[in-house]
Amino acid sequence: MIDWGLSDAAVAALVRGAGRDGDSVAERDEAMARALWSVVVEPGDGDAGLLLGAVGAVEAARILLERPAPISLATATGGELAGSAAERALGRWLPRRRQADLVRALESAARTRARLLAPSDEEWPAALDDLGEHAPLALWSRGDATLLARTSVALVGARAATGYGEHIAMELAAGAVGNEVAVVSGGAYGIDGMAHRAVLASGGDTVAVLAGGVDRLYPAGHEALLTRITEQGAIVSEAPCGTAPTRWRFLQRNRLIAALADATVVVEAGRRSGALSTARHALALGRPVGVVPGPVTSASSAGCHVMLREHPVVCVTTVAEQMELVRGGMVEGGAGASVDDDDPSRGAPDPDGMVTRVLDALRPRRAQSVAELARAVGESSSRIRGVLGVLALEDRAVSKGDGWVRAAAPRGTRTGFTAEE
């Protein structure tokens, strides 16, 4: 049992206020310890991750609260966090070890009905394990936390989105809902907001990952939207309640988006868009990344095109291609499959182009003899006869009198030669 400097009843109330069972000492200490570490460290602190991984949150909290000499910290972690690294870590953590901040975070969570999640919870998304020691030590959520573990796609992009980008974001978000996949995004203006809105409009599931505390709905212009997400979806952050977003926290938030989603799609992004950092995090985690191209004349797509040029990302143009990325397989009848259906240079076996060449030579009305066709095509008569036989079977050539004509084009194909396309 840890001395939190508060009465047992006060601790129990704080823990229950953060949506946790405060009945047992163990649960109370675990919840308080997770909350403390969330308050003490900045997102992505790998030293804290190593320490908690080695000794657990409660023991780590005891070490922090009892302010031991650095040497005992090194011993506790079995040497993984030793010497100067341990000293440096304690140097960072000790100035933030303030009871008032911890209590404020928990009280604000209670006020906004935010829930504190720990890695041992059922709702904790296993996908975050891929972050290793940089995984969050705790999460704070509002809304339906079970959504965090759903199959999902992250739709991210520029705040300075164009009508084009917003249209695509809407289509992809609605398509994800149609395929029963949740949509993760950052709650920002532009692409993020449009993706969230389209999901809500389609009655689907969406998760907004915030850089600051979930008690502060940032940006202010999205307060109504984010409130709706707390009601119909989920909002989550690794920063404790009361925390303001900072540039660093935005960058770390992006890694959470990348880690939570099964695939990330960048809808529109300028050259310096934060969406590109999300994409890079996803690539670093081995998650598939899709990028929607746009006009090269649009600055809002320039970052997407840089990704397409320089990173192992996939060009995504349809909902089907988005789903292919999420599911990691090839979609039957998808874009890739249908491309060459009518391309005479590939497709059905026509290795030396004879079918194309005989079709070129056949006239729709005037019948030509095999000898005439052979000369026109530049092929022997016997070969021409063979090809005509195949074409006749396919209803593409018809014998007429003592010659051959081209059959009327079947539906859906080109009628005769006009130009190269």
Added chain:
Amino acid sequence: MIDWGLSDAAVAALVRGAGRDGDSVAERDEAMARALWSVVVEPGDGDAGLLLGAVGAVEAARILLERPAPISLATATGGELAGSAAERALGRWLPRRRQADLVRALESAARTRARLLAPSDEEWPAALDDLGEHAPLALWSRGDATLLARTSVALVGARAATGYGEHIAMELAAGAVGNEVAVVSGGAYGIDGMAHRAVLASGGDTVAVLAGGVDRLYPAGHEALLTRITEQGAIVSEAPCGTAPTRWRFLQRNRLIAALADATVVVEAGRRSGALSTARHALALGRPVGVVPGPVTSASSAGCHVMLREHPVVCVTTVAEQMELVRGGMVEGGAGASVDDDDPSRGAPDPDGMVTRVLDALRPRRAQSVAELARAVGESSSRIRGVLGVLALEDRAVSKGDGWVRAAAPRGTRTGFTAEE
């Protein structure tokens, strides 16, 4: 000496009419033989390529004209073209071995001032060797044939181009001219025509590769444009004068475009565009292929996006990126280099984000002590002091009283934190 069934004077006149020196018997026979093979075969006939490669055009013409038994053809090529393959090849060629067609092609060349080019000619582009036995046996050109060997980019795309595609084609063509690179295209409506026009307008060099004879300017609506190209650039075809374009010849023409150019860029292409066949030929030849993305809502860019998804092509959005492709290297200060200049998650050494985090914590007006900053950032005071030192050197932080403030932002950078982008 071969008996062409014509007087020596008539042969000499035909050869000179095709822009060749007809003084010696050897030159006359070589020219007539190349012209004959051009008339007899369809583009890309590998059997003819093997035969001419083995015995030369004149000896191959003699074999064809003397109509030997298949067995002697097999002997002549040292077994490379033997047995049934030889029989099949002769079966294709013999019906086309007509003196009248040969004379007509040469007369039409003379009328339109077209020149017959043979592989031994100085103007013959060495790049065509990459086609192996499928290389053309002869070329027919109008205009400045020396352009064929120039460093060049192929700009190809849909006939059904949009204003967007035409704009990009124009930009890339003008950019090629600015970099002293010739532009190869197919003379078609849409992207091809726009590329040729932009080159002519910029006083650059352009080559139109036609599927039919160079005496027939196809398509008819481009007669004026193609005529201008014969005057300021070059038009070339492997089909002899008098030949109509066919679908097969268009596909084979595409392989010539791909082989002639140092790189191919697809500007806009529908899913079935012939431009995609040019791109595939270029890939098969190991030539770099660039693809310009467009709105995913545009059918005229759908083929480009398929290429980006499924083939080892490069996303091209600027003239610099086009030139990088042509020159095969990285362009200094090109798009790739400038991307992350201001991205705090990469760029200047800031591995643990301390610079970003301290900048986040600094206020523009209210000075904060090192201890305050250490707590805000979640880092030890000594570390904060080190970072402040670096920031002071870079004029990004200023000491004020007994604390620190953020310096006014230098030109060209963001002024303070507002949101994640």
